[in-house]
Amino acid sequence: MDPQSQTTSLQRLENVEKRIVRVLELAGGVMEEMANPNGPRKDLVNSHCSEFMQSVKDIQMTLREEIKSACEYRPFEKCDYVPRISNEICCKKLEYVIVQLDEMKQTIEGYGDLA
């Protein structure tokens, strides 16, 4: 698995999910090999099984790390809704100013045409 410093916690967990999918595929592959009427190919079964075991170990390790390092979820300690509305009001002001400036520009251009 990737070292912790390179990926975010969310990415590591998503990786675990992908690994689980892979593990299921391996199990399916082994079962299909066992159903082979000519008998299972030993090397294939061996490689699948060893990859399976290794993956399960990695999954377990990663999940343990993530559970240990998960911090307590403290929602909305600093809610920014009030400054957000201030910003919205500022945006409205800017839009208004821009409209005024556009009108001024048109007026100036109008005089320019007359000149």
Added chain:
Amino acid sequence: ISLDKLPIKRLESIEEFGSERFPSDVDYDEKRVNLIRRIDFAWAVWQWKSLVENLQLAHQELSVIIDLINTVETNDAVTVAGMTRPKPLPNEHLSDLAVSTATKLQCFRSLGKYFKQSAKALEEQIAREARFYGALIRLQQNWKIKQHRGNEGFYIDLFDNSLYNSARPSMSTIPVEHDAAGMLTVNLPRKSCHTLQFEFLGGPAKDHANDDERVKEMHLTLREVHRAIHDEQVFDLVNREACNPSLRVNLTGIKENYLRLSIGQGSSVSISLVPSDEPNQLGFEIYLRQVFHEYAFVKAKNKNSNILGHFCMSIAHRIFSNKVLSLLENLTPYVRLISHPTWSRTSSWTLSMKIPQSILHAGRSQFWTKVVVIDDSISVEGEGAPSVVGLFKGKADGVSSINGYDSDLADLPIILLQQVASQIIQWLHEESLTVGIKATRDFLSLAFELEQGEIVRLVAHVDPEDTQGCISWWLTIDNGEEHKLHSYRKFLGYLSLDLLYSTLLDFLNLCS
């Protein structure tokens, strides 16, 4: 040996009298039956007989066993001591093994298929959830995401009641839902007139938009709702303050989501909450929001601060200062008009007139007069010359105010022009002293004494309506006596500062 009868019609009998009697015709079925009767079943009867005997023997044995079973069942005389299976024959053994092996292989196969199908389904589910939670996390960076009790699903909370206690608006919680593809959507229900109208998201026509754009659209929508909530809260506060009687604000009309206020002499204003697709460009709308936001949400001041009164007075001031400005604009280009930055209830301008470069000496280079409006009172301040208004009021201060609203507004241009004219007179006076002419200054005139005792005057005349020049000049010559019997007046019209200065120099020649 059997002989067929020839197929000749034989006589069966002849009667005495010669009538012949033939045998009756045999029909088809009868012919068949006769043929069947002629088959020899002797060999089959022998097999049949042994089969029948075997069956009869088996029937007897079965009856015995059935009787035995019935007896055992009733548990009267006999119970089962033990049962042994019949020993399987080798080929039976092998075929059992083959069947169980085949069954096991079948199980393996189906298990393998089950695992692979599960893997595929899980992969798809992970991909869907990754999109959903990816979008949810991006939204969470800006908005409060909460979860219903019991993990029933998420919703977005747009209400912040930490600073201001009010009822939670009905649209402040927005459910987070899945669309057909499992992606996150935010659907906003249509409501009555005092909320904004939104576009429904997540339709099939939006397939082309990638997730990034869709998250951005959701941001925009959430911003709109957030603003709408604030608008509702502002309107609620306005409503409450308007309904309290106050000297500065009169409530003259009230409807659903609509207030009409009168804010001074003859001015009315309405504040209403409308669906958001009616654009309203007034800066007052912005200002109303800002004022309430600052007081109610940021500083959380005392509710009795009468924010609405302040806001209405700002509007009243704005209306009044626009009137003042249009009067001042009429004086241009005779005087230069400069606007200064203003605050909510203060406006100010400067009127100035520049002295031409050719006659510029050391000293001042322009005359200026400053007009300041605070709420609805005007004050006029001029450099240099004593204020004309001050002369009216018996003061000689540099600054004087004109109090009033509307009634004195019509006089403002005249007062300002007289101020400017007196500044010009002041300047001419100073220049005449510089060049050595003895001159005296009066209200709006400059007087020179000639050798013969006559007094020549330059008199300023102000007329705001005059398009050629708001300040024009008269030349009067009096013989100096009280009676002014021989006076001569000539209207000089508009004179630029250049011409005034050269006129002054002419007087120099006359006087010396």
